[in-house]
Structures are given as structure tokens and as C-alpha cells.
Amino acid sequence: MQNATTPPLRVIQVGLGPIGQKTVAYVAERDGVELVAAVDIDPAKAGQDAGTLAGIAGLGVKVNPDLQAGLQVPADVVLLTTGSKFAGVVPQLEACLAAGKPVVSTCEELAFPFAAEPELAARVDALARQAGVAVLGTGVNPGFLMDALPLFLTSVCRKVDAVRVERWQDAAIRRLPFQQKIGAGLSPAAFADQVRAGIIKHVGFAQSIQMIAGALGWRLDRVEDEVLPVVATEPVSSQFLRVEAGQCAGVHQTGRGFCGDRQVITLELQAYLGHPAPHDAVIIHGDPDVHSTIAGGVNGDIATCSMVLNALKSVRRAAPGLRTMADVPLTHWYVR
Amino acid sequence: MQNATTPPLRVIQVGLGPIGQKTVAYVAERDGVELVAAVDIDPAKAGQDAGTLAGIAGLGVKVNPDLQAGLQVPADVVLLTTGSKFAGVVPQLEACLAAGKPVVSTCEELAFPFAAEPELAARVDALARQAGVAVLGTGVNPGFLMDALPLFLTSVCRKVDAVRVERWQDAAIRRLPFQQKIGAGLSPAAFADQVRAGIIKHVGFAQSIQMIAGALGWRLDRVEDEVLPVVATEPVSSQFLRVEAGQCAGVHQTGRGFCGDRQVITLELQAYLGHPAPHDAVIIHGDPDVHSTIAGGVNGDIATCSMVLNALKSVRRAAPGLRTMADVPLTHWYVR
Structure with missing residues (x-):
């Protein structure tokens, strides 16, 4: 059933709290995605294997405490699960975009930041367009069930x-x-x-x-x-x-x-x-x-992490800029 | 509630059978879309007002029996409701693309022609990319409920x-x-x-x-x-x-x-x-x-015509090429 000719999507996981760890576990079990780097600023996590930290088998990917360094790894997309506040993740988004990488994030306020913080949203949008990639905030709610x-x-x-x-x-x-x-x-x-x-x-x-x-x-x-x-x-x-x-x-x-x-x-x-x-x-x-x-x-725990993984393809196909679930190509599960 | 600064989408309706007529009526009642031309090869319909033919008030748009001529009218998108067979609508798609116009169509086989007719699909895809516009087959089924x-x-x-x-x-x-x-x-x-x-x-x-x-x-x-x-x-x-x-x-x-x-x-x-x-x-x-x-x-009669109108914005924002509902930006109703 699988299309073995399509290479897996290379993912950099940024943020290894409970959601980030679960996301790592989901990345590891899926055929169409591959963890290539992991970043968390917590010194206690630095150097640990991202898989072990996530409660699964080791993945051979050590947690890097330095975002800039982690972003240098060749990858197709960054998965950002560091916080709920838009303003709080903007510096991280800027770093991702400076590295030319599209971003999918569970940051709740990033799901639609245009009304509450239009100037900051415009800045991220401009940077994403310059970088020629898309940034998307999603999850089960906000991001799917209620919007x-x-x-x-x-x-x-x-x-x-x-x-x-x-x-x-x-x-x-x-x-x-x-x-x-x-x-x-x-x-x-x-x-x-x-x-x-x-x-x-x-x-x-x-x-x-x-x-x-x-x-x-x-x-x-x-x-x-x-x-x-x-x-x-x-x-x-x-x-x-x-x-x-x-x-x-x-x-x-x-x-x-x-x-x-x-x-x-x-x-x-x-x-x-x-x-x-x-x-x-x-x-x-x-x-x-x-x-x-x-x-x-819908079970929220499974759904949020599934949603961001399933959105990886959509964000890569989306028009460059700060996007929402209302304007990226349809998200869906995929084998690879 | 309306955003009066956004100009309405200018639509060319091609095909004035039952579905095309209903679509014209739906275009007429909506604030965000405007009928600018109408085409049907049936000589009995030529010269009639498209609105009158659709059973609503006259719209000041006469039915043109000549597709090429109708497509010269400045417009944002073509709405094609002429047939169910992909091969049958290809010449019309070619004419639309030669005129540089994106297309939304109710042609059932156009909803996903890649498996049954890959070569013809590749040809339309190439023409659409050359023209820098998207072509989309949609409707309630196929196009929404079952895919x-x-x-x-x-x-x-x-x-x-x-x-x-x-x-x-x-x-x-x-x-x-x-x-x-x-x-x-x-x-x-x-x-x-x-x-x-x-x-x-x-x-x-x-x-x-x-x-x-x-x-x-x-x-x-x-x-x-x-x-x-x-x-x-x-x-x-x-x-x-x-x-x-x-x-x-x-x-x-x-x-x-x-x-x-x-x-x-x-x-x-x-x-x-x-x-x-x-x-x-x-x-x-x-x-x-x-x-x-x-x-x-879902009531199929209302839904099919609604679907194509609601897809107009998505097809204009989609990446150029022969698209499906699985890869255009999310469709939804809109005021304008």
C-alpha cells in the first residue's frame, strides 16, 4: 500500500514538552516522516536521545539546546511545540524562517493571529514570503474541530x-x-x-x-x-x-x-x-x-499531535506566508 | 457584515443546462460574484438573457453560442457545467486555458481524472501550468461528501x-x-x-x-x-x-x-x-x-451548485495546474 519511492519528510522537532514528546513518538512510528533534529532549551534535556526522552526507543537524535544550531540540519519542515502565545513563539519563527524552513506549530494563538496581533502577524507573514515558505498554526482545537x-x-x-x-x-x-x-x-x-x-x-x-x-x-x-x-x-x-x-x-x-x-x-x-x-x-x-x-x-490528545503531522504536506504545498487552516491545501492523513 | 472593498469575482458561465441555470441563479443572488458572460452551444438558447433562461430576473448577459468569443470577456474564473465525461470537456478546458482563465467544473470525471485517464490529465495539467491558473472539478459528490x-x-x-x-x-x-x-x-x-x-x-x-x-x-x-x-x-x-x-x-x-x-x-x-x-x-x-x-x-441539488460557487476563491488561490479538492485551499462559503 505504500509508495516507497517518495522519500520521507525530514522533520526538526522544536520543543520537547509533553506535546513535543508525543509528536516525536508519532514521527517515529510513521513511515512517511523522519526526525532529523530535536531542540529544547531545557539544559536537563540537552544531549538526551529525543526518542528516549519521548518514552520510545532511541532514535539516534540528540536534543540540541541551541535552536540556531539545530536549524542548520537539512530538513523539510520544523515542528514547533514550545508555547501557546503568538508573541512568545515569534523569535523562534524568525529563526526558522531565517533558516529557510517552513513551520507547523501547535501554538494556539498562531492558528489565527491576524485579529489580535495584526502587526506582528504581518511581520511574520513578510518574513515567510521572503523565505519562500509557509508558517501554519494548527491542532485539533484551535485548528480543526471548531474552525x-x-x-x-x-x-x-x-x-x-x-x-x-x-x-x-x-x-x-x-x-x-x-x-x-x-x-x-x-x-x-x-x-x-x-x-x-x-x-x-x-x-x-x-x-x-x-x-x-x-x-x-x-x-x-x-x-x-x-x-x-x-x-x-x-x-x-x-x-x-x-x-x-x-x-x-x-x-x-x-x-x-x-x-x-x-x-x-x-x-x-x-x-x-x-x-x-x-x-x-x-x-x-x-x-x-x-x-x-x-x-x-475526537480524543484531543491523539488528535493534536496527529493534526500537526498530517499538516506537514499541506504546509509544504501552501503559498508562502503566514497561513491558516482556512487557506492551506486540505490536510489529511497519509502513508508517506 | 460585508467587506464592501473586495470587488466581486467575475464569472463566465459555460453550459446552461439544468445545473448551469441553477448556478446562474446562485451567482445572481450572491453579493461576492458577478456573471459577466454566458455560453451555451444550443442555438435555441443563443441571444437569450442568461437570467431569464435560469428562471430569474434578466441579468443583462446574453447567451453566446460561441465559446471562444465568450471567453474573451474579462473575467476571474470560468464555471463549466457542460458534461460528466472528462474527455468530453477537455476541448472546452483547452479553450479556457488558452484564454488564461481558471476553471471550476461540475464534470464528475474531472474530480479525479489521473487514475482513469492519466495522459489526458497530464496534458490539461501542463496547459494549466503554462497558463498559470488552476482547473478544479468539484460538486457535492464527487468533490465533497464521499472524498x-x-x-x-x-x-x-x-x-x-x-x-x-x-x-x-x-x-x-x-x-x-x-x-x-x-x-x-x-x-x-x-x-x-x-x-x-x-x-x-x-x-x-x-x-x-x-x-x-x-x-x-x-x-x-x-x-x-x-x-x-x-x-x-x-x-x-x-x-x-x-x-x-x-x-x-x-x-x-x-x-x-x-x-x-x-x-x-x-x-x-x-x-x-x-x-x-x-x-x-x-x-x-x-x-x-x-x-x-x-x-x-445534504440536499444534492442545492449543494452541487453551492459547492462550485464556494470553490471559486479556492481555485484562484490554488497552485497552477489540474487540481483536485484534495489539494486546493479549503473551500467554504463566503460573503464576498
């Missing part, structure tokens, strides 16, 4: 009035860090504190909303991002923790985009222990209405 | 073992010509005759299967396309006709792609009067499995 997939589904529509996306998850089957991240087990007061501190919040709603609006040609007058607790009405447990009635079982976050007073984009994340109806749904109000559901929802 | 959408859904997968797509339709709510096209009301013997004559058959399964396989990197050893009747076990009626028990209520067509003996791609069209569970579904077997369903299914 690119709903956009693609509008293809069959004669007109679109509003877009609603639901990501409803039963957190009981997820890892403990995820359950903690959504505030499971907190009192409502402690939950509110963590929301105020910005600890409990999915990053990416603003980007997904602006990506949808930008592609559809809607000028938004206002964007909201509301984070509320889901309070348990009876005790609920996971493998890791038990939530009593009156405590928080998780989060209910809603992103809204308005044209005037009309709410045209709604993104709703419900993630709590014991969610009775987990799914990913896209509801397009238009002609025709489209109501699409992924049964059970 | 591009399942491909896009594989983006979240770490591995893909098999792809299954279901398009199950209740034909009772469709137009009479559709009900006739799927053999409703025929005896099983008459149905078999029409299958043998190639009258009852959805065109596009082979293209969709090859598009999926080509993008995923699967080398298929065999492709099947089986057309069977759905025989009514009790009487069933539509607004237009009544099917007795023992007569055909519609069609059950299955396309299959094999790697060796392994059936890796399955496309299943069920279209009959009284289908109890109409839907469009994509089932990806892999890691993770993905089971996505569009409730009730």
Missing part, C-alpha cells in the same frame, strides 16, 4: 446565517491533569478564582471565531469568551478523583461572535466528569442547514 | 486502516427526474437492463475512491462499482409515483477499493423511496476511529 471543519462544511451551503460548534466531553475518562485543568473537584469560589487568574480557560476560542469570520467575510463587532463552572448536583467520580454535590465537575466555556446584536458564531466547550452526551457537533444555520456530529467526540 | 470530507476528517488520525462513506437518501422527497434516475417503479428485470445500459448509475465513485487513495498514499489493486436494485417489500409512494411490492424502489450502489484482498475504501449510496434513515456518514477505521454523521444528509 476549519465548520468552515469546510459550509462548502455545501448557498448561504450561511450562523455557525454553532459544540465540543462536549466526559472528562471522567481523561488524564488527571486534564481533570484538574477544568477545575474538577474545586469549590465554586475556588473555580471563580482560577478563572479570574486565567488558569481555567481553553485558549483558542477567539482565534477560532476570528478564523471563521475572516474566511466567511463577516466583520465581527464583538467577541465574548465566557467561562463558567458546571456544578455537580450529585457525587461523581473518575479513576482519579471524586466530586461531591455542590463542587465543580468541570467547565462550560462559550465563545460568541457578534455582527451588531446578532450572535453569528457560537463555540461551546462542555468538559466535565460524567457528561452524558459527549460529542463534537457543527450546526450551520443557512440554506441548507447542516447538522454534523462526530459520535463520542 | 474531500472523509479525507479532511482523517486529519485527526494517527493512523487510518479503512474509510467507509454512506450516503443514504429518501428519494420520496426528491424531484421526479431523480426518482426516475434511480429506477423507482421499474421491475427488477427492467432495472437490470438499465444498469447494463449504464443508465442507472451514479457517476463518480471511481473518482472518489481514487482521490481518497491517491491522497492517503494507498496503491489500490482493484476498484469495484456494483449497482443493485432495492426491491420494495410493500407498496411505497412519493408525490409523483407509486411503487408496488416487488418493484424497484431505488438503487443501492457500492464502490469498493482494495489493497490486495483488503477492502480499504467503501462508498455506499442507498437512494430509494421510503428510506427510513437518510444521512451522510463517514466512518474512519483507525486510531482513533472517527464516526461522523450529517443528520438527514
